[in-house]
Amino acid sequence: MNAALIDSARDRAGNDPIFIWHGEAMRRKAAGEDILNATIGALMNDDGTICTIPSVLETFRKHQTASVAGYAPISGLPAYREAVVRDLFGQGPLADQAVAVATPGGSGAVYAAVVNCLEPGQSMLVPNFFWGPYREITSHSGRALDPFTMFAADGTFDIEGMSAALDRHLATQGRALLVLNFPCHNPTGYTLGPDEWRRVTEAIGQAAKRGPVSVLIDVAYMEYGGAAARGWVDSVSGLMRHATVLVAWTASKSMCQYGARTGAIVALHEDDAERTQLDNALGYTARSTWSNCSHIGQKAVTDLLTDPELSARVVAERAEIADLLQSRIDAFNDAAAAASLPVPRYDAGFFVTVFTKDQDRTAAAMREHGVYTVPIPGAVRVAVCSTPASQIGRLADALEHGLAALA
Numbered sequence: 001m002n003a004a005l006i007d008s009a010r011d012r013a014g015n016d017p018i019f020i021w022h023g024e025a026m027r028r029k030a031a032g033e034d035i036l037n038a039t040i041g042a043l044m045n046d047d048g049t050i051c052t053i054p055s056v057l058e059t060f061r062k063h064q065t066a067s068v069a070g071y072a073p074i075s076g077l078p079a080y081r082e083a084v085v086r087d088l089f090g091q092g093p094l095a096d097q098a099v100a101v102a103t104p105g106g107s108g109a110v111y112a113a114v115v116n117c118l119e120p121g122q123s124m125l126v127p128n129f130f131w132g133p134y135r136e137i138t139s140h141s142g143r144a145l146d147p148f149t150m151f152a153a154d155g156t157f158d159i160e161g162m163s164a165a166l167d168r169h170l171a172t173q174g175r176a177l178l179v180l181n182f183p184c185h186n187p188t189g190y191t192l193g194p195d196e197w198r199r200v201t202e203a204i205g206q207a208a209k210r211g212p213v214s215v216l217i218d219v220a221y222m223e224y225g226g227a228a229a230r231g232w233v234d235s236v237s238g239l240m241r242h243a244t245v246l247v248a249w250t251a252s253k254s255m256c257q258y259g260a261r262t263g264a265i266v267a268l269h270e271d272d273a274e275r276t277q278l279d280n281a282l283g284y285t286a287r288s289t290w291s292n293c294s295h296i297g298q299k300a301v302t303d304l305l306t307d308p309e310l311s312a313r314v315v316a317e318r319a320e321i322a323d324l325l326q327s328r329i330d331a332f333n334d335a336a337a338a339a340s341l342p343v344p345r346y347d348a349g350f351f352v353t354v355f356t357k358d359q360d361r362t363a364a365a366m367r368e369h370g371v372y373t374v375p376i377p378g379a380v381r382v383a384v385c386s387t388p389a390s391q392i393g394r395l396a397d398a399l400e401h402g403l404a405a406l407a
């Protein structure tokens with residue numbers, strides 16, 4: 001046999017584990033069983049169709065012309081790059097210290113951060129509950145992931161643990177790349193409060209005295225975090241005093257356009273020359289991987305962010321689906337409290353975790369009741385975003401059953 005695959009590419013899982021559980025749930029449903037599928041990581045209507053935003057669909061349709069048949073510039077359309085920066089930082093001084101480079105979704109932004117801020121063989125720091133693909137993105141690019149304990153004994157973000165992990169990386173690697181996926185953390189639903197952001201900023205400032213630190217703020221779910229969701233912006237200038245700040249921005253969730261692959265990495269630095277270096281390095285990553293990003297996606301999203309009438313429509317139409325999500329979160333928090341389920345503070349976001357000593361047995365016991373969640377180390381991940389409020393009671397019962405199965 002002519003076997004061309006190199007060793008590290010052999011025996012790869014052909015599919016993300018989440019899609020495996022999702023597939024099984026769909027098969028049982030198609031066979032006539034009453035299945036509750038809380039694995040789907042997209043906002044779904046109660047009838048099981050995907051939530052979309054009418055103004056977004058209209059704008060994409062409008063741009064489906066010959067003008068988007070050609071390539072977009074490697075680093076992205078200038079107007080798009082500017083629109084993303086303005087979306088995050090408005091007209092304030094931070095916008096003048098930021099550059100954005102188009103990426104295929106937040107995934108591309110994470111990849112660009114990894115290959116530009118870590119040497120091959122080095123590791124990225126992330127709280128120990130994390131979006132699974134951080135591991136594949138780091139490993140596939142010859143880097144690695146090093147999770148630190150996310151929660152202190154009192155259930156708040158373990159800032160001391162984060163500091164210790166930063167110190168360790170600075171001592172062993174001479175640099176650190178830290179991911180903070182707040183607000184609306186996937187998979188826990190936790191959001192750092194203003195005081196936590198202040199203390200995180202202080203801790204990063206202390207660590208950065210010992211070597212270069214990059215902080216990647218992954219704001220994939222920011223638009224579903226309510227009024228508090230942009231609180232992190234207040235910490236950016238403090239972080240920039242000591243660290244390079246990167247932001248992973250994506251239209252996947254904010255515009256319900258998961259398939260449009262339209263995102264950006266935003267890099268902030270006080271120093272003009274360093275900012276130019278960052279801009280060029282991130283553009284180089286685009287040229288050497290995905291080449292350039294969706295032209296139609298960038299055109300449509302630019303309009304949606306900058307046209308006053310359209311952007312007002314997006315905000316109003318998205319508020320309706322954010323309300324739908326909130327009604328599910330409220331129902332979940334009530335049911336979790338009534339059943340004393342071990343959950344973190346679930347402020348906002350698509351997912352919550354329910355802690356368990358044996359995630360595989362808990363998830364298996366739930367599947368016996370026709371309820372699908374995703375087992376992850378130390379917990380099962382529950383996609384509240386795709387669970388109708390009317391089904392939350394059933395979900396909580398199954399979770400109780402799944403935890404009791406361990407007793």
Ligand SMILES: Cc1ncc(COP(=O)(O)O)c(C=O)c1O
Pocket residue numbers: 041104105106107108131181186218220248250251252253258263
């Ligand atoms: C935490 C987090 N970051 C980034 C992404 C990237 O998504 P996309 O590449 O579709 O923008 C996701 C998607 O699920 C996510 O959950």
